[in-house]
Amino acid sequence: MTTNRANWTHPDLQSLTQLFFEDVSRLGEFTEIPVEQVPSPYRELLGHTYHMTVTVENHHDSPVNVEVLEKKTTANHYSRKILLRRQSDNQVVQFGIVRLTKSAFSGEVWRKIESEQVPLGRVLIEHDVMRNVKLMSTWKIQPGPELINTFPNKFDVCYGRTALIYTNSIPAVELLEIVVDDA
Numbered sequence: 001m002t003t004n005r006a007n008w009t010h011p012d013l014q015s016l017t018q019l020f021f022e023d024v025s026r027l028g029e030f031t032e033i034p035v036e037q038v039p040s041p042y043r044e045l046l047g048h049t050y051h052m053t054v055t056v057e058n059h060h061d062s063p064v065n066v067e068v069l070e071k072k073t074t075a076n077h078y079s080r081k082i083l084l085r086r087q088s089d090n091q092v093v094q095f096g097i098v099r100l101t102k103s104a105f106s107g108e109v110w111r112k113i114e115s116e117q118v119p120l121g122r123v124l125i126e127h128d129v130m131r132n133v134k135l136m137s138t139w140k141i142q143p144g145p146e147l148i149n150t151f152p153n154k155f156d157v158c159y160g161r162t163a164l165i166y167t168n169s170i171p172a173v174e175l176l177e178i179v180v181d182d183a
Helices: 013-017 042-046 052-060 107-115 120-126 145-150
Strands: 028-033 064-073 077-086 092-101 131-143 158-167 170-179
Touching: 013 092, 013 170, 042 052, 042 158, 042 170, 052 064, 052 077, 052 092, 052 120, 052 170, 092 145, 107 120, 131 145
Parallel strands: none
Antiparallel strands: 028 131, 064 077, 077 092, 092 170, 131 158, 158 170
C-alpha cells in the first residue's frame, strides 16, 4: 500500500480494509492518486460527491442489487463487504467495504440497512435521509486475488475511492468503493 500517513484522514484505507483482510494484498496494492489522474470513465464513476448506487446504475444503464459477502458488528458499528450486481445480467460492477455508525440511523432506515436487501445509497435516498457525500481519496489498484476473483473480466489495474457520508451533518458512513467500467 503506497500512502503517506501524514495525509491520512477518515475514512482511512487501512482501517477499512483490515475489517475483512488481515493482509490487504489479498485485495490489492493501493496507490493514492489525485482524482485528475484517474482515467475516464473511472474519473466519472469515482470523482464526485454523489451516491455510488445512482452513479453505477446510470453508467451501466441498469439498477443494481446488493450482495453482502461478509459482515461484522460491534457495539458502535456495522460493517460489511459487498458487491453491487447489475440487475440486467447479474454481473458485478462494484466491490465495496462500508462501516456505518449505528447511532446515526434508526427505525425503518436501520431495518432496511440491516436487512441487506437494498443498496445503502438507495435506502438513504428512498427515506430522504439528509446526507452529504465527501470524496476523501482516489486509488489506483493492482488487483489481488480477491478482486481478480470478484470481477468477471481480467484486468491489470482498477480504480476506487474512499468517501464519507454525513447524515444530518454527522459523519455516519465510511466507504471503500472499487468499480469496473464494463463487466
